[in-house]
Amino acid sequence: MTVGVIMGSSSDWPTMKHACDMLDHFGVAYEKKVVSAHRTPGMMVDYARNAKSDGIDVIIAGAGGAAHLPGMVASLTNVPVIGIPIESKALQGMDSLLSIVQMPGGIPVATTAIGKAGSKNAGILAARMLAVNSPELYEKLDDYQKSLEDKVEEMQNDLN
């Protein structure tokens, strides 16, 4: 059970880190790599074509601007791809979002929100996908959900 975390540039890491933090939290194994559809197209094709045989069950792909990486990877494998739109400087990530979310029918990418929260959710979503075959992981996700309830209760207590 391994997640492949890929990103178009190391400059995406401050955002992508939040997905990895969640995978760490749930004890899900992952590998992380810089792979770019634009700068390393050959490497991207090899990565996506070999993902299944390399034991990768879910791919989390983050990219910013003309964010073609998640969609291109999804076109080359049937391993599910979660796309994270990185918050770009010029257009605040709207360019990344629209590049990732508007896939043509037939090649799905599960697109998250822009930036940090999206990245965090990508990590949780990958864990939820893997939990289909792991009661132990499902239990950890239940515990996490419960911890969110506890946090809200604390918030309420702070208000009182």
Ligand SMILES: Nc1c(C(=O)O)ncn1[C@@H]1O[C@H](COP(=O)(O)O)[C@@H](O)[C@H]1O
């Ligand atoms: N969107 C893509 C792809 C791709 O989609 O293949 N490769 C790099 N990039 C993005 O370019 C932005 C700027 O990269 P640099 O900071 O390296 O100049 C990054 O957000 C990266 O994801």
